[in-house]
Amino acid sequence: MKYAIRAGDIEHGGSASARIKSELSRAGVDATTARRAGIVAFEGEMNLIVYSDDGGTLSVIVEPDAVMIELEDTGPGIEDIDLAMTPGFSTAPVWATDLGFGAGMGLVNMQKHSDIFEIHSKLGVGTRIQCRIERKGDWAMNRREG
Amino acid sequence: MKLCDLAELIAGSILVGEDQPDLVIDRAFAADLLSDVLALTEEQTTLITGMVNPQVMRVAEILNVIAVIFVRGKVPPASLVEYANRLNIPLVTTKKTMFETCGLMYAHGVRACRSRSTCQMSDSG
Ligand SMILES: Nc1ncnc2c1ncn2[C@@H]1O[C@H](COP(=O)(O)OP(=O)(O)O)[C@@H](O)[C@H]1O
Ligand SMILES: [Mg+2]
Numbered sequence: 001m002k003y004a005i006r007a008g009d010i011e012h013g014g015s016a017s018a019r020i021k022s023e024l025s026r027a028g029v030d031a032t033t034a035r036r037a038g039i040v041a042f043e044g045e046m047n048l049i050v051y052s053d054d055g056g057t058l059s060v061i062v063e064p065d066a067v068m069i070e071l072e073d074t075g076p077g078i079e080d081i082d083l084a085m086t087p088g089f090s091t092a093p094v095w096a097t098d099l100g101f102g103a104g105m106g107l108v109n110m111q112k113h114s115d116i117f118e119i120h121s122k123l124g125v126g127t128r129i130q131c132r133i134e135r136k137g138d139w140a141m142n143r144r145e146g
Numbered sequence: 147m148k149l150c151d152l153a154e155l156i157a158g159s160i161l162v163g164e165d166q167p168d169l170v171i172d173r174a175f176a177a178d179l180l181s182d183v184l185a186l187t188e189e190q191t192t193l194i195t196g197m198v199n200p201q202v203m204r205v206a207e208i209l210n211v212i213a214v215i216f217v218r219g220k221v222p223p224a225s226l227v228e229y230a231n232r233l234n235i236p237l238v239t240t241k242k243t244m245f246e247t248c249g250l251m252y253a254h255g256v257r258a259c260r261s262r263s264t265c266q267m268s269d270s271g
Contacts, residue, residue, distance in 0.1 A: 014204035021208045031210065038208035039184055046201075087267040100197050103181035108267050112185075 002059040005048040010099065013049045017041035020060050020069075027062060033135045036113040037067045040131045043106035044071040050096045051076070056126075064135075066115070071129045078121040085111070085119075147171055147254050149213060149236055155254060156215070156240040156247050161227050163213065163236025171213060173259040176248050180205050185267060191259030194247055198222040203229045211235060217244045 001023070003016040021038030025031065041058060048056040048071060056073030078084045085107050092102025111117040116132035150167035153160050163169065175187050176194035180201055183193060193206060194215045203226055206214055213236040216222055221239060222230075230237045240247055 011200065014201045014208075018204040018207045035209060042184065042205070042208055087264060099199050099201060100178055100180035101201075103179055103185070103264075105181050105185040105264065105267055109181075109185040112267065 002057055003045075004055065005045055005052075005058050006055040007049060007052045009049055009055075010095070013046055013099075014042050016058055017045045020058075024060075024062065024067060029062065029067060029135060030137045032137065033067060033133055036133050037069055039113050040069045040110045040133065043110045044069065044129060044131075046096075046101055047071070047106055048073055050092060050101065052127075066135055067133045069114075069131045069133065072126065073128075074126040075124060077123040077125050078119075078127055079123050081119055081121055147251075147256060149238075151254075152215075152251065152256075153238050155250050156238070156242050158215065158238040158240035158242075161222070161237040161239060162230045162234075163238070166234075166236060169213065169236060171251075171256060173257050174215075174248070174251060175259045175261060176244055178244075182264075183209070186261045186263070188260040188262060192256075194244060194251075196220050196244060198226065200226060200229075202226065203233070203235070206230075206235055207233055213238065215240065215247060217242060217247050 017038055020041050021034050024034040024037055045058050052073040053075040059070045061068040083089055087108050088104040090102045090104035096102045114131035115134045118130045121127040149163055149169040149171055152171050171192050174192040174194055177183050178196045183205055190210050190212055192212045196218045198216060198220045216239045219241040
């Protein structure tokens with residue numbers, strides 16, 4: 001599944017991710033994996049809406065033992081990825097903070113819920129994020145987070 | 147406590163969920179910052195919030211939220227109520243503040259959902 005996300009489209013913000021989460025559940029993906037994938041997708045989708053110049057794509061691939069979430073945009077790119085990944089760092093505009101976003105925890109939260117998290121970004125070119133979420137089942141997650 | 151007793155306790159009205167009065171509300175997380183709800187809750191929970199934008203229900207759907215309580219007299223738009231109906235996630239509105247709502251619920255046995263604090267976010271989980 002591949003979703004086109006439009007820059008600034010706050011009205012639909014998060015709707016692709018909510019759909020992804022419910023479709024994963026319907027496809028028989030365990031509840032914990034579907035929740036983690038939903039969180040990863042949502043944070044990535046909101047970042048495309050808030051920060052990208054021209055929107056981007058959100059794709060989901062269901063594999064036998066993992067769910068892959070990929071986000072791609074064509075700019076502006078992130079100058080300092082380590083800084084962007086710091087909890088609390090945010091350049092969110094006021095309209096996003098007014099909606100309850102811009103706590104600077106999106107990227108770390110995406111990483112936290114991914115077993116493999118890769119981010120590549122180049123200023124003036126764009127950002128590409130790939131997340132692999134292992135389908136471990138509910139019991140495994142409870143032990144990991146417990 | 148049960149959803150119907152909760153609504154009475156906080157002088158709230160049930161917008162969605164009249165058909166599930168016996169639903170058990172035993173834990174909750176309160177925040178206006180949806181980023182925090184996404185980042186910090188670690189189990190299914192009831193959500194207490196003053197936000198009524200469409201993102202609230204999308205977050206609720208992703209996190210399998212048990213019920214949403216809107217505080218400070220915030221009235222969710224019809225589209226949000228419709229969405230909650232479709233998902234079968236109960237909605238309660240109250241004129242009480244977040245603090246009062248939390249206090250009343252805590253005094254009646256509702257506890258914090260399992261969560262982490264922001265400073266724990268950098269420890270990999
Ligand atoms: N796709 C993107 N393109 C450009 N910058 C981004 C993108 N995603 C995130 N950023 C930058 O990284 C920062 C941190 O992002 P995030 O952790 O999601 O927190 P928040 O969205 O709350 O600011 C953002 O404030 C922004 O400066
Ligand atoms: Mg973000």
